Amino acid sequence: MTQxxxxxxxxxxxNDVALRATPARIAVMKFLExxxxxxxxxxxxxxLDKQNVSSDAATVFRIMNIFTEKGITRQIxxxxxxxxxxxxxxxxxxxxxxxxxxxxEDFSYCAIPALEKDIQKKKGFLVTSHALEFYGLCESCKDxxx
Amino acid sequence: MTQxxxxxxxxxxxNDVALRATPARIAVMKFLExxxxxxxxxxxxxxLDKQNVSSDAATVFRIMNIFTEKGITRQIxxxxxxxxxxxxxxxxxxxxxxxxxxxxEDFSYCAIPALEKDIQKKKGFLVTSHALEFYGLCESCKDxxx
DNA sequence: ATAGCATATGCAATAGATTTGCAAGTAGTA
DNA sequence: TACTACTTGCAAATCTATTGCATATGCTAT
Ligand SMILES: [Mn+2]
Ligand SMILES: [Mn+2]
Ligand SMILES: [Zn+2]
Ligand SMILES: [Zn+2]
Numbered sequence: 001m002t003q004x005x006x007x008x009x010x011x012x013x014x015n016d017v018a019l020r021a022t023p024a025r026i027a028v029m030k031f032l033e034x035x036x037x038x039x040x041x042x043x044x045x046x047x048l049d050k051q052n053v054s055s056d057a058a059t060v061f062r063i064m065n066i067f068t069e070k071g072i073t074r075q076i077x078x079x080x081x082x083x084x085x086x087x088x089x090x091x092x093x094x095x096x097x098x099x100x101x102x103x104x105e106d107f108s109y110c111a112i113p114a115l116e117k118d119i120q121k122k123k124g125f126l127v128t129s130h131a132l133e134f135y136g137l138c139e140s141c142k143d144x145x146x
Numbered sequence: 147m148t149q150x151x152x153x154x155x156x157x158x159x160x161n162d163v164a165l166r167a168t169p170a171r172i173a174v175m176k177f178l179e180x181x182x183x184x185x186x187x188x189x190x191x192x193x194l195d196k197q198n199v200s201s202d203a204a205t206v207f208r209i210m211n212i213f214t215e216k217g218i219t220r221q222i223x224x225x226x227x228x229x230x231x232x233x234x235x236x237x238x239x240x241x242x243x244x245x246x247x248x249x250x251e252d253f254s255y256c257a258i259p260a261l262e263k264d265i266q267k268k269k270g271f272l273v274t275s276h277a278l279e280f281y282g283l284c285e286s287c288k289d290x291x292x
Numbered sequence: 293a294t295a296g297c298a299t300a301t302g303c304a305a306t307a308g309a310t311t312t313g314c315a316a317g318t319a320g321t322a
Numbered sequence: 323t324a325c326t327a328c329t330t331g332c333a334a335a336t337c338t339a340t341t342g343c344a345t346a347t348g349c350t351a352t
Pocket of ligand 4: 244245246247248249284288
């Protein structure tokens, strides 16, 4: 009854897509695995600093670009004038963005797939992905609006 | 039977929201009325130059910010690292963005309103607006993919 | 039509986000 | 362990967007 705990191996996952497993890349993956909200480059850089992983903003930008190209992450924009990133492995879901405090919640229900077929039929446009964001007020801001 | 052609009066529309009708603002409104795709600041600036309307990028940014604040325009992001704008008077609709050639088509059908009520009920989040973009390949790129 | 004033613009400087060139460092492989 | 292609750090360059300030102009009240 030797229960083998197969913990997620970042190195293998990186090598699988022909990327070298460097300390910075591994740390970024761990960070993404443990955050529930899409993060921006500055947040990632702060995390690396805190973990004493040597890095540089340019490197983080490069990492996020290549992760996105390789399909490890997904680049998102909430009209903030900068990008955020989340693991692409997170299932199809969308975001509830509070216009007052900026909090981002995940929202999993998705009714879009049916719509995509319609679009293909009516417009001849082949949908390969979509982005859906809801803006408004989160539960706490809704009451005591700041 | 004097058919009075009431053409849209930019000056009145601007004054209605307490904005002065300057040449640049009027030209921007005309441009937005005649484009079918959300435009960015550079495109607007190019149009103003072509029309010999004196302007400056800083001024265009200021105009688009105040138009958006006043509800004349809507700020949109297609993950390009910059904003685009379209008239807010355009009814609720979404966009089909070709990943190959960048063409943007409008798509009017919207099945989201029902979903918004669900969100309010399940998450207590008050939805005030949403953004939905479809990415993929437009009809022509779908065939002879470049 | 004109004066007066608050608003808008032009221009230059500044702030942020992201990209790029290049020399030095390192992961993966033999 | 040595080799080589891939990565990184750092500085400089690009872009997008914002801001300060002096000047210009739209709007309102004579
Ligand atoms: Mn998410
Ligand atoms: Mn549109
Ligand atoms: Zn909130
Ligand atoms: Zn296309």
